[in-house]
Amino acid sequence: MYGLHGKMKSQPGQRDALISLLLDASGGMDGNLLYVVSADPADPDGIWVYEVWLSQEYHRASLQLPSVQALIARARPLIAGMSDRVEFIPLGGNGLPPLHMRQVTLQSTITCPVCGHSNPETMPEDYCLIQYECPNCRHVLRPQAGDCCVFCSYGDVDCPSKQLEDR
Numbered sequence: 001m002y003g004l005h006g007k008m009k010s011q012p013g014q015r016d017a018l019i020s021l022l023l024d025a026s027g028g029m030d031g032n033l034l035y036v037v038s039a040d041p042a043d044p045d046g047i048w049v050y051e052v053w054l055s056q057e058y059h060r061a062s063l064q065l066p067s068v069q070a071l072i073a074r075a076r077p078l079i080a081g082m083s084d085r086v087e088f089i090p091l092g093g094n095g096l097p098p099l100h101m102r103q104v105t106l107q108s109t110i111t112c113p114v115c116g117h118s119n120p121e122t123m124p125e126d127y128c129l130i131q132y133e134c135p136n137c138r139h140v141l142r143p144q145a146g147d148c149c150v151f152c153s154y155g156d157v158d159c160p161s162k163q164l165e166d167r
Contacts, residue, residue, distance in 0.1 A: 001033070001096075002056040006085035007040070008047040010078055015045050018078040022049065025071050031058025033096060045080065052090050104163045108155035114139040123151050125160050 010018040022037045029035075031054040040046030053059045062068055090096060106125065110132060111118045117136035123129070128149035132141045144153040151159040 001090045002053045002059055003088040003090045004049075004051045004053075004059065004085070005088065006049055007083050008049065009043070009080045009083070010045045010047060011080045012045060014078045015039065015047060018075060019047060021071060021075045021078070022047070025068060029058075029062045029065070029068075031055065032062065052096060104160040105157050106160065108151045108157040108159075110134075110141070110150065110154045111156070112137060112139060112141065113154065121151075121155070123155075123157075123159055128159060128161065 008018065019037055019039065025035070032051065033054065034050065034052035036048075036050040038048040038050070040048060051059070053062075063072075104125070106123050107120060108123055109118050109120045112134040115134060115137040117134055119135055121132075128143075129151060130143055130149055132150040132154070133139070134141065141150045141154055143149050147153040148162065149159050151157065152162055157163075
């Protein structure tokens with residue numbers, strides 16, 4: 001997991017407007033487990049943002065989303081400065097999923113049963129891949145009987161749903 005905590009200072013008198021924009025960003029981002037925006041009671045222009053992500057890669061990917069890019073463009077004129085940025089590794093606690101529910105391996109190497117070619121792949125977290133074309137011989141792989149996806153049949157690591165099921 002990946003955590004990020006930092007302070008923003010709004011332009012004088014713009015804290016509520018900036019908080020409103022930040023709260024608009026609080027939903028629908030893949031891999032985001034926690035996003036908290038807080039007003040600093042000791043600073044009339046101070047805002048604290050606390051984020052927890054499945055990984056740093058998810059956080060980076062979120063910054064490339066068109067909706068987030070648009071939000072950043074709207075928020076930038078309201079921001080006077082940023083400080084106290086801290087990156088951390090969340091280990092658990094109230095509001096976070098249990099450790100066994102969030103640590104899955106997403107990398108698996110698929111080996112084609114026809115030509116023997118092996119190819120590293122990143123597994124999707126939210127669906128089972130039921131068809132895969134070997135990049136070498138173009139044979140289309142499908143799950144074997146009893147398996148939910150091609151990773152469970154031909155990969156060196158089971159898919160995320162199977163990994164969680166086995167815990």
